[in-house]
Amino acid sequence: MSNRNHHEMNPISGEPVEVKGVYKNEWGNEEKLDRGDVFPADVAMGTTEWELVELEFNNHHKGHTDPRLIPHDDDDNPEAHMQHPRRHEGSNKTRDKQ
Numbered sequence: 001m002s003n004r005n006h007h008e009m010n011p012i013s014g015e016p017v018e019v020k021g022v023y024k025n026e027w028g029n030e031e032k033l034d035r036g037d038v039f040p041a042d043v044a045m046g047t048t049e050w051e052l053v054e055l056e057f058n059n060h061h062k063g064h065t066d067p068r069l070i071p072h073d074d075d076d077n078p079e080a081h082m083q084h085p086r087r088h089e090g091s092n093k094t095r096d097k098q
Contacts, residue, residue, distance in 0.1 A: 010049045010050055010051050011039050011049070011050050012039065012048065012049050012050065013039045013041040013042070013046075013047040013048050013050070014038060014039060015038070015039050016037070016038055016039075017033045017034065017035055017036060017037045017038070017039060019052060019055065020033070020034050020035045020055075020056045020057075021052050021053075021054050021055045021056045022052075022053050022054035023039070023050040023051060023052055023053065024050070024053045025042060025049065025050050026042075026045075026049050027042055027045060027048065029042065030053065032056075
């Protein structure tokens, strides 16, 4: 189907789908398939080769920007520049030595 990498073997009809996404067969028909589905045969042409054209992924977030990455008005505070997600409030780096 593709001459970019002639050593790669694309799946054919009847094989299980390993990666969720949109696949296109040799005749240009596109189908959205989930992992575990079986590649379908073409109704008119029978067994066909399939190529992944669009990968579907779930990034497990709601699309909101991390609040630590949004600039705030307290830029004159030197402590604001030292924020880190793993930094603890009770860290001995923030305490004065007595």
